[in-house]
Amino acid sequence: MIEGFDLSAFVAATLAEDMGAGGDLTSAAVIPANAVLTAVMDSRDPVTVAGLPLAAAFFRALDPECAIDTLVAEGAKVPAGTDLMRITGNARALLTAERSALNTVQHLTGIATLTRAYVDAIVGTGAILLDTRKTLPGLRVLEKYATRMGGATNHRMRLDDGVMIKDNHIAVAGGVTAAVRAAKAAGLHDVVVEVDTIDQIEPALAAGADRLLLDNMPPPLLRQATALVADRVPTEASGGVNLRTIRAIAETGVTYISVSRITQSAPAADIGLDFA
Numbered sequence: 001m002i003e004g005f006d007l008s009a010f011v012a013a014t015l016a017e018d019m020g021a022g023g024d025l026t027s028a029a030v031i032p033a034n035a036v037l038t039a040v041m042d043s044r045d046p047v048t049v050a051g052l053p054l055a056a057a058f059f060r061a062l063d064p065e066c067a068i069d070t071l072v073a074e075g076a077k078v079p080a081g082t083d084l085m086r087i088t089g090n091a092r093a094l095l096t097a098e099r100s101a102l103n104t105v106q107h108l109t110g111i112a113t114l115t116r117a118y119v120d121a122i123v124g125t126g127a128i129l130l131d132t133r134k135t136l137p138g139l140r141v142l143e144k145y146a147t148r149m150g151g152a153t154n155h156r157m158r159l160d161d162g163v164m165i166k167d168n169h170i171a172v173a174g175g176v177t178a179a180v181r182a183a184k185a186a187g188l189h190d191v192v193v194e195v196d197t198i199d200q201i202e203p204a205l206a207a208g209a210d211r212l213l214l215d216n217m218p219p220p221l222l223r224q225a226t227a228l229v230a231d232r233v234p235t236e237a238s239g240g241v242n243l244r245t246i247r248a249i250a251e252t253g254v255t256y257i258s259v260s261r262i263t264q265s266a267p268a269a270d271i272g273l274d275f276a
Contacts (some may be wrong), residue, residue: 001053001054002062002141002142002145003058003119003144004141004157005055005141005142006264007057007226008057010054010142011057011058011061012061013056013057013260013270014100014104015058015061015062015093015096015097015100016032016112018094018096018100019208020263024092024095024096024098027091028085028211029095030094031091031092031184032162033092033094033116034090035090035091036087036088036089036090036091036092036206036276037088037089037090037094037095038086038087038275039086039087039088039094039273039274039276040083040086040087040215040270040273040274040276041055041082041084041085041086041087041101041102041105041148041271041272041273042081042082042083042084042271042274043080043081043082043084043269043270043271044075044081044107044115044270044271044272045080045269045270046078046079046080046112046113046150047077047078047082047109047110047112047269047271048075048076048077048078048088048109048112048113048115048116048151049072049073049074049075049076049077049078049084049109049112049149050074050075050105050107050108050109050111050115050146050150051074051104051105051107051108051109051131051142051144051146051165052070052072052074052084052088052107053070053074053099054101054104054108054126054142054273055085055102055104055272056068056070056085056101057099058097058100058101058104058176058242059087059089059093059094059097059101061097062090062093062094062096062097063090063093063094063097063221064248065089065090065091066085066087066088066089066090066093066094067083067087067088067089068087069086069087070084070085070087070183070224071083071084071085071086073113074128074149075148075149075150075151077132084105084271085274086276088152098273101273102271102273103273105269105271106140106257106268106269106270106271107139107146107266108142108143108146108149109146109268109269110266110267110268110269111146111147111150111152111262111263112146112147112149113150113180113266113267114150114261114265114266114267115129115131115146115147115149115150115151115152115262116125116150116151117243118152118243118246118259118261118262119150119151119152119242121245121246121247121248121250122217122250122257123245124250125250126250127249127250127254127256127257128152128153128255128257129151129152129161129256129257129258129259129260129262130152130153130154130155130256130257130259131143131144131152131154131155131258131259131260131263132260132263133155133156133157133158134210134219134260134263134264135263135264136263141157142264144157144263147262147263147265150262152262153256157257162182162190162192162238163183163188163189163190163191163192163274164192164213164270165179165180165183165191165192165193165194165209166193166213167194167215168197170194170222175203176193176195176200176203176204176207176250177203177204177206177207178227179193179209180193180207180208180209181208183259184208189208189210190211191210191211192209192211192212192213192236193209193211193212193213194212194213194215194238195212195213195215195225196213196215196216196217198225199222200226200248200261201225201228201229202228204214205229205232205233206215209233210233211233211235212225212229212234212236213236213258214235214236214237214238214254215234215238215239216238216239216240217237217239219248219249219251219252220247222237222249222252222253222254223252223253226252226254226271227253227271230263234235234255234256235254235255235256236254236255236256236257236258236259237249237252237254237256237257238257241258241259241261265269
């Protein structure tokens with residue numbers, strides 16, 4: 001379903017974490033073994049939806065015969081009160097899977113919803129929103145999937161997925177020029193270089209940088225930087241970006257804006273599962 005993600009292993013590990021060795025003691029004691037439950041997953045907030053196929057996988061893991069009707073598409077922007085999914089199956093199984101399914105959908109939908117707010121804030125500027133590697137350990141593929149559902153473009157997935165020379169690399173290498181030349185000498189391509197000052201731009205470009213990450217520059221400085229670059233390479237604004245500042249940043253002419261908040265700070269969406 002999601003490239004590079006082992007859904008079966010994730011579902012199994014998550015259910016094992018929640019059920020422990022003894023399983024769902026409450027459902028086993030209170031719910032008859034052959035009871036059937038029909039429930040509806042719905043959103044109490046306006047949201048951009050992400051994670052419903054994962055929720056379905058949790059329910060089917062414990063009741064392979066359950067009937068699931070997905071009512072909205074992934075990435076859909078829906079109002080509060082929208083029914084997202086209807087599930088009918090063994091009551092014990094569905095109630096045991098409920099928390100794992102909801103936790104996943106709430107988290108991913110929260111990310112997609114916040115991402116969509118950032119995307120909407122820069123509509124018409126031409127700038128492209130990127131996510132970052134600032135994700136929860138073990139959940140990067142899922143969280144980056146959620147940002148895509150919210151309309152962002154994925155930045156590099158892993159350290160082996162692209163070259164990004166940052167300030168600490170530059171400091172250890174002995175400067176921007178030395179760092180970029182070393183990357184190029186190693187046969188690396190699409191080299192992104194972080195620059196903190198206007199003075200670093202020309203040395204980075206002269207050494208062969210393929211993209212510039214303009215770090216923590218306010219809009220006036222970003223305008224100066226993009227004018228100096230003059231479309232020779234793509235530019236990326238990063239640092240200090242929030243919903244109050246992103247529009248002004250986008251209007252400076254940068255190609256990309258990377259935002260860690262969409263994965264680091266997204267609140268969980270208010271989504272529930274209720275007896276129908």
